[in-house]
Amino acid sequence: MPSAVYGNPPPDVIETPKGAAQLSPLIPGSTDISRLADASQDEIALLVPGGAIEARHLLAHALRVLRPGGELAAAAPKDRGGLRLKKTLVGLGCEVMETSRRHHRICEVERPAAALDLAGAIAEGAPRILPSGLWSQPGVFSWDRLDPGSDLLLQHLPTLSGAGADFGCGIGWLARAVLSSPAVSALTLIDLDRRAVECAEHNVVDPRARFVWADVRNAAKDLAGLDFVVMNPPFHDGGQEDRRLGQAFIRAAADSLKTGGRLWLTANRHLPYEAVLAEAFKAVTPVADGGGYKIYEARK
Numbered sequence: 001m002p003s004a005v006y007g008n009p010p011p012d013v014i015e016t017p018k019g020a021a022q023l024s025p026l027i028p029g030s031t032d033i034s035r036l037a038d039a040s041q042d043e044i045a046l047l048v049p050g051g052a053i054e055a056r057h058l059l060a061h062a063l064r065v066l067r068p069g070g071e072l073a074a075a076a077p078k079d080r081g082g083l084r085l086k087k088t089l090v091g092l093g094c095e096v097m098e099t100s101r102r103h104h105r106i107c108e109v110e111r112p113a114a115a116l117d118l119a120g121a122i123a124e125g126a127p128r129i130l131p132s133g134l135w136s137q138p139g140v141f142s143w144d145r146l147d148p149g150s151d152l153l154l155q156h157l158p159t160l161s162g163a164g165a166d167f168g169c170g171i172g173w174l175a176r177a178v179l180s181s182p183a184v185s186a187l188t189l190i191d192l193d194r195r196a197v198e199c200a201e202h203n204v205v206d207p208r209a210r211f212v213w214a215d216v217r218n219a220a221k222d223l224a225g226l227d228f229v230v231m232n233p234p235f236h237d238g239g240q241e242d243r244r245l246g247q248a249f250i251r252a253a254a255d256s257l258k259t260g261g262r263l264w265l266t267a268n269r270h271l272p273y274e275a276v277l278a279e280a281f282k283a284v285t286p287v288a289d290g291g292g293y294k295i296y297e298a299r300k
C-alpha cells in the first residue's frame with residue numbers, strides 16, 4: 001500500500017498513513033513528488049502550503065500520483081489557504097467532501113478514474129528560468145524577485161576572500177555575488193528547501209561551490225575555520241514568525257568562523273538580532289539601514 005505525506009499534518013486534523021513517504025521539500029531526505037510515477041500511490045495526506053500556485057501544483061501532482069480510487073486528504077489552516085482548497089480541487093476535476101477542524105479546512109477526495117486535466121497546474125508551479133536568467137520555482141523564498149533585504153546587502157558586500165558559507169542560500173543571489181571575487185576559494189551553500197538548493201545548483205555553476213540540502217542548525221556543525229559567512233536569515237518557521245531561527249543562524253555563523261572571520265548579515269529592521277550579535281562576536285558594525293532593512297558586519 002504505497003502512501004505519502006506532505007509536511008507534518010497535526011494528527012487531530014488529518015491522519016498520516018502508516019509508513020507514508022515524506023514529500024515536503026522542507027524536510028531533508030524527502031522524496032520529490034514530481035519524481036513519483038503516475039497512479040503509484042494508494043493514499044496521500046497533505047498539509048498544503050499557503051502559496052496559491054504552489055498549493056495548486058502540489059494538489060495536481062498528488063492527483064497525478066494517486067491510483068484511481070486512491071484517497072487524498074488535504075488540509076490547510078483557514079487563514080493560510082484553507083478557504084480556497086475545495087475550489088482548487090473542484091477546479092482540478094474532483095468531487096470534494098469538505099470539513100473543518102482545529103482552524104483547518106479539510107478536503108477529502110477519492111481520485112476519479114477519469115483522466116484529469118492536471119498539466120496546467122503542474123506546469124504553472126514547476127521550476128523555470130526567470131527573466132533575470134535565474135532558475136526559480138513558486139514556493140521558494142521571494143521566488144520571482146530579488147528580496148529588498150538581499151539587494152541592500154549586495155550593495156554593501158565587499159570583495160570577499162578565502163573560504164565561506166551562504167546560510168539559507170535560496171536560489172543563490174548572494175552566492176553569485178560572493179563568487180564574483182576570484183579571491184574566494186570555496187563557498188558552501190546551505191538551504192532547508194530542496195527546490196532552492198536545486199535552483200541554486202543551476203544558478204551557481206562554479207567549481208568552488210558546494211551545495212547542502214540541510215537545516216543550517218545541523219549542517220553548520222560540519223563547518224569550521226571559515227573566513228566569512230553571508231546570510232539573509234529566515235524568520236519564519238512553519239509559517240509563524242520565529243525570531244529564534246535567525247538568532248540560531250547567527251550563533252551557527254559564529255561557531256563556523258575562524259577568529260577574525262566576518263559575518264555579513266541583512267535583516268528586517270524590526271528583528272532583534274543585536275543582543276545575540278554582541279554576545280557571539282567581538283565587534284559588530286552597523287553598515288547600512290534603509291527601506292526597512294539593516295546590514296551588519298560582525299567580526300569574530
Ligand SMILES: C[S@@+](CC[C@H](N)C(=O)[O-])C[C@H]1O[C@@H](n2cnc3c(N)ncnc32)[C@H](O)[C@@H]1O
Pocket residue numbers: 141142147150167168169170171172173174190191192193196214215216217231232233234235
Ligand atoms: C530570507 S531567505 C534568503 C534566501 C537567499 N539568501 C536570498 O537572499 O534570496 C532565507 C532562506 O533560508 C532558508 N531556510 C529556512 N529555514 C532554514 C533552516 N533551518 N536551515 C537552512 N535554511 C533555512 C529558506 O528556505 C530561505 O531560502
